[in-house]
Amino acid sequence: MRLEGISAAVTGGASGLGLATARKLAGAGATVTIIDLPASPGAEVAAELGARFAAADITDEQQFAAALDAADEAGPLRALVHCAGRGARIRLVEKDGEPGALEPFEDVIQLNLIGSYNALRLGAARMAKHDAVDDERGAIVLTASVAAFEGQIGQIAYTASKSAIVGMTLCAARDLASKAIRVCTIAPGIMDTPLLGRLREDVRKSLEDSVPNPKRLGDPAEFGALACNILENPYLNGETIRLDGAIRMAPR
């Protein structure tokens, strides 16, 4: 798919990996709609990039659908990069012997997994209405994590949600093949997003040392570049790509 002139939506586009993707897409000439929480800096970021901002909590189906409609009104929606998501620390048995809490598990599944399912179905339904260009109607990029494959202690909810996203990828690509819509997923390792900016310098250094090559954290721009490569390459479909400097996470 040629990115120039297309309408593209990026969830979680006000920060981190989503922001880097929105920046790359805007640089490539796409009309970008950033979809993020009303309290996020989405409006300021969009103004800086020459993008549009549609405020929405993606766990709310109606808000998410309205934000995708706004992106589709900017021009036929062809690309959706879904980055909104977060982790949570939960143990199966707490230090005091009580079972781990259920609610934070449900919250993470709601945001990361059900949010990704909604991105697939709400995004694809809009793309499917448009004429194909160069034999395709659109492409959707989901965001998993290396925790989908090597969940660390405390990541039970995050790992459950991210491995489900990996599992949905081929299934969704097969389902949407008849509509000429592709689906791929990126599984990032440790990326240098605002979350990690708050870490102590020694902790950050030990994270960097745990990456085989290159020995540093991932640059969000590298995620944005891969998301754009996936959108551009019509033969990439149904695949999850690790973007992680060959890291394999230890149990803790």
Ligand SMILES: NC(=O)c1ccc[n+]([C@@H]2O[C@H](COP(=O)([O-])OP(=O)(O)OC[C@H]3O[C@@H](n4cnc5c(N)ncnc54)[C@H](O)[C@@H]3O)[C@@H](O)[C@H]2O)c1
């Ligand atoms: N940073 C990493 O090292 C890393 C590694 C692996 C996977 N990931 C995944 O990448 C994605 C982006 O992570 P990031 O590091 O850029 O995080 P981030 O916190 O910098 O950005 C996430 C964005 O999502 C938005 N968001 C959160 N909940 C939302 C909701 N309900 N509705 C709409 N927007 C919402 C936030 O406002 C924020 O702007 C997440 O899915 C995360 O799990 C990140």
